[in-house]
Amino acid sequence: MTRSEAYPLRRRDVVRRLLAEAGDLLVVTGLGAPSWDATAAGDRDLTFPLWGAMGAAAMMGLGLALAQPERRVLVITGDGEMLMGLGALASIAVQGPRNLAIAVLDNERYGETGMQTTHTAGPCDLAAMAIGAGFPAAADIFDEDALAEALPRIRSEPGPLFFNIKVRAEELPLVLPPKDGAFLKTRFRAALLDN
Amino acid sequence: MEQPEAAHWSNEVHAVLREHQVRQVAYVPDAGHRELIVKCGRDAAMTAVTLTTEEEGIALLGGAWLGGQRGVLLMQSSGVGNCVNMLSLAKTCGFPLLILVTMRGQWGEFNPWQVPMGQATPEVLRATGTIVFETDKAAEIGETVEAAARMVFNGPASAAVLISQRVLGAKTFGK
Ligand SMILES: Cc1ncc(C[n+]2csc(CCOP(=O)(O)OP(=O)(O)O)c2C)c(N)n1
Numbered sequence: 001m002t003r004s005e006a007y008p009l010r011r012r013d014v015v016r017r018l019l020a021e022a023g024d025l026l027v028v029t030g031l032g033a034p035s036w037d038a039t040a041a042g043d044r045d046l047t048f049p050l051w052g053a054m055g056a057a058a059m060m061g062l063g064l065a066l067a068q069p070e071r072r073v074l075v076i077t078g079d080g081e082m083l084m085g086l087g088a089l090a091s092i093a094v095q096g097p098r099n100l101a102i103a104v105l106d107n108e109r110y111g112e113t114g115m116q117t118t119h120t121a122g123p124c125d126l127a128a129m130a131i132g133a134g135f136p137a138a139a140d141i142f143d144e145d146a147l148a149e150a151l152p153r154i155r156s157e158p159g160p161l162f163f164n165i166k167v168r169a170e171e172l173p174l175v176l177p178p179k180d181g182a183f184l185k186t187r188f189r190a191a192l193l194d195n
Numbered sequence: 196m197e198q199p200e201a202a203h204w205s206n207e208v209h210a211v212l213r214e215h216q217v218r219q220v221a222y223v224p225d226a227g228h229r230e231l232i233v234k235c236g237r238d239a240a241m242t243a244v245t246l247t248t249e250e251e252g253i254a255l256l257g258g259a260w261l262g263g264q265r266g267v268l269l270m271q272s273s274g275v276g277n278c279v280n281m282l283s284l285a286k287t288c289g290f291p292l293l294i295l296v297t298m299r300g301q302w303g304e305f306n307p308w309q310v311p312m313g314q315a316t317p318e319v320l321r322a323t324g325t326i327v328f329e330t331d332k333a334a335e336i337g338e339t340v341e342a343a344a345r346m347v348f349n350g351p352a353s354a355a356v357l358i359s360q361r362v363l364g365a366k367t368f369g370k
Contacts, residue, residue, distance in 0.1 A: 028258065048261060053284035056254035063258025063266070066219060066242055071262075085254075087247025095244060181288035185261065193263045 030077025093134030207337030227297030
């Protein structure tokens with residue numbers, strides 16, 4: 001057994017709580033399991049679930065946060081997805097969007113592709129990298145107490161914020177959002193811009 | 196080959212971007228884009244976003260569009276190589292994507308390291324469903340960006356305007 005198989009936090013529960021009473025929260029989720037977790041918490045127009053474009057999630061969050069400075073933006077992604085776009089941490093920190101939070105579900109694995117270990121199973125520390133990139137606040141979350149403390153901060157503390165949430169490595173049933181990217185885009189824009 | 200400041204093509208391109216209400220200007224710098232970057236950076240209606248790699252810009256502008264803003268992505272031709280998979284994001288979701296590419300490895304290139312990607316640039320863009328406009332003269336850049344912007348934002352479409360090294364002047368490192 002590797003260490004992340006024993007982590008107490010479970011990703012479906014974490015995401016359900018990240019998205020509880022989401023209201024007008026604007027959400028982008030990274031490809032694969034984070035998108036399935038968000039859908040399991042309830043498919044919604046103002047969540048844009050990626051099905052591809054690995055490495056894009058954080059930067060999509062930045063573009064959205066800059067375009068909608070009055071709205072809170074949350075990116076939920078995987079450790080593998082975040083590792084593919086690490087430069088985004090520096091690009092985001094330089095812009096300093098106060099309305100953006102990033103939550104990584106760090107299971108230390110590439111879940112979708114057979115649970116191979118990612119660098120975070122070794123010495124790589126994503127929260128430290130976010131701090132190094134210039135994020136004013138970044139932390140690891142290992143347990144229930146830290147999660148409970150972080151949840152309200154993710155919704156309201158001035159950002160950019162980065163939380164690396166250590167979650168149990170587990171294979172879960174697929175809960176798929178709509179797959180048509182143009183539809184996902186159009187419904188998001190309609191919900192955000194048309195009223 | 197250098198145009199005087201008042202006539203520089205970047206003035207016209209900046210005006211076209213303003214007209215099309217471009218609000219986010221993302222780039223990894225290239226010498227050929229220097230003037231345009233300065234003009235966009237000074238424009239209070241535009242947010243300049245420096246990227247660590249060009250593919251970040253495609254994701255950024257997808258997010259911008261979700262939030263109701265238009266953008267443009269500036270890069271040199273080697274940056275097109277950094278973007279390939281991410282171009283699928285714009286295509287699959289129909290995010291309007293306007294890219295202005297300053298060409299290297301093309302017209303009298305001094306640095307052989309630029310040549311393979313420079314030569315492959317139009318084909319790589321077309322292979323990923325991006326409309327390609329090629330420009331050869333400074334005087335036609337503004338109108339070409341205008342034509343591309345119309346197709347991008349009325350589309351949605353992905354389009355790239357390639358600005359020839361002939362316009363920019365081949366770098367020689369003094370040789
Ligand atoms: C460019 C690219 N390379 C590889 C893949 C294959 N792939 C799909 S999901 C995934 C793993 C994602 O891992 P992570 O973000 O950690 O999410 P997890 O499923 O572990 O929560 C990979 C490698 C891909 N889709 N795109």
